[in-house]
Amino acid sequence: MTASPFTETTATARYRAFAELSATGPVQRVTLFTGVPVWLVTGYAEVRQVLSSPDVVKSYTEVPHADHMPDELVSATNRHMLSANPPDHTRLRRLVSAVFTRKRVAALEPRIADISAGLLDELAAAGDGPVDFIAGYSYPLPITVITELIGVPGLQRDEFREQSTIMINGAVQTAEAYVAAASSMVAMVRQMIEQKRATPTGDLLSDLIAVRDGGDKLTDDELTSMVVLLLVAGHETTVNLITNSAYALLKHPEQLAKLQADRDLIPAAVEEFLRYDAPVMVTIPAKTNAPVRVGDVIIPAGDVVVPVLPTANRDPNRFESPAELDITREGSPNLAFGHGIHHCLGAPLARLEARIAIGHLLDRFPKLRLAEPDEEPTRFPSLLLNGMSSLPVHTN
Incomplete structure (x- = not known):
């Protein structure tokens, strides 16, 4: 069986394919569209288990x-926390x-x-006229935030975005x-590092260069x-969060009305x-270093394991009416930022950006609406990301 949800180009088709995949059990042996045989883990409890398993x-x-x-390029791009x-x-x-x-992170709010x-x-x-929400808002906001935080506000963003898109969608x-790419x-990153070594400026990159724990410090690789990870993952995921949030609200006017009436609901x-x-x-795929029982399935040692976050977050065994949007929902925490030791370090920043972005958007454009309400935005094929290519909207 070939896992196709990752190559579906609309949300409806993608989530339908995920649901069909999950219907026969929370652990599936499949061949990805890349040709790699893996164990897809789709249930909420099962995803939490494998993300916290030492094996x-x-x-x-x-x-x-x-x-x-x-080898030197592999080391220069992947000697970070998510691969360790x-x-x-x-x-x-x-x-x-x-x-x-x-x-x-909190100091960045203003x-x-x-x-x-x-x-x-x-x-x-x-x-x-219609404007592209992504090009005009949900992309430039997080890329500006992360480059200023790191200390490279003059980054050539068009060139960087092209490289970043290729790298994070490498499959x-x-x-x-x-x-x-x-x-x-x-x-580009090595040039930044050399500049900061010569002239530290008190930003995150300067501090990463200088950080010490006893005699320990980060090696050059x-x-x-780490800087590549922060730059790429530090904006790509937040672009999708802000975009998918706005789209969900615009497709659910009753939920939008609740949020317009009570801004205290924004964090929830x-x-x-x-x-x-x-x-x-x-999450970044991993391998078993020993046989691992997940639910009723024993995954042999040496096999690739891929936890699927959207299916875990819509597991009917964990969430009531999981396919429905309910901004007042209580209960189990989502797994959008992972779980266990590899839980996303940047999650507080992404949440802060999303809260500000959505709140300001509703304040400024109470008549915001989709320019093409009867057409689903195109989702780009990807193993890692769940994002749209563009989102045309009217602001008034």
Whole structure:
């Protein structure tokens, strides 16, 4: 059986395919569209189990097109926390967490609000015609935030976006395109690092370079890999979160009305958006280093395991009416940012950006509506991301 949800290009088709896949059980042996045989784990309890199992491990060499990449390029892009296991993971997370703190994220709130307001001004100036919500708002907001946080606000964004899109969707790219994008990204990041080493400026990148834990620090490959991860994952997932949230609201006017009437619901609404239409489809694939029982299935040692987040978040064994959007929903936490030791370090920042982005959007454009309400936006094929290509809207 070939797993097709990842290549479906509308939300309806994608979630229907996920539901059909999950209907026969929470653990499935399938061949991905990439040709790789894997165990897809789709149930909520089962996904939590494998994400916290010490016998399901990461490998920094298990990356797209690794067989076409020089070893030094693999090391320069994948020696980060998401590809590491304890004790390396513990060490890397401790070092990065020392500078990427919740206090630092919380201090960004006024600046995120300013960026949001400026982008909404530009959308308002576009007039009565339809505008692309992604190009005008949900992409520039997180890319501005993450580049300012890291300390590279002058980043060549068009070039970076092209490289980033190729890298994070490596499974659907050619080896030639992927290697070229990764090489360009690494060259750009290394140049940034050298500039910050010469002239530290108190930003996140300067602090990552300087961070110490006793005699320990990030190696050059770990530093480069971490910055690549922050730049790419630090904006791509938030683009999808903001876009999918806005689309969900515009397709559910009764939920939009609730949020318009009570802005205190925004934090709970963001959690529901994360559950209802998760911005990420799977965690980075891992392998079993011993036989692992998941539900009624024993996954042999050495097999690839892929936890699927949208199906876990719509598991009827965990959520009542899981296919319905309910911004007042209570109960089990969503798994949109993963679980266990690899739970996303940037989750607080993504949530903060989403809360500000949605709140400001509703304040500024109470008549916001879809420009093509009867047409589903195109979703791009991807193993990792659950995002749209564009979202045309009218602001008044």
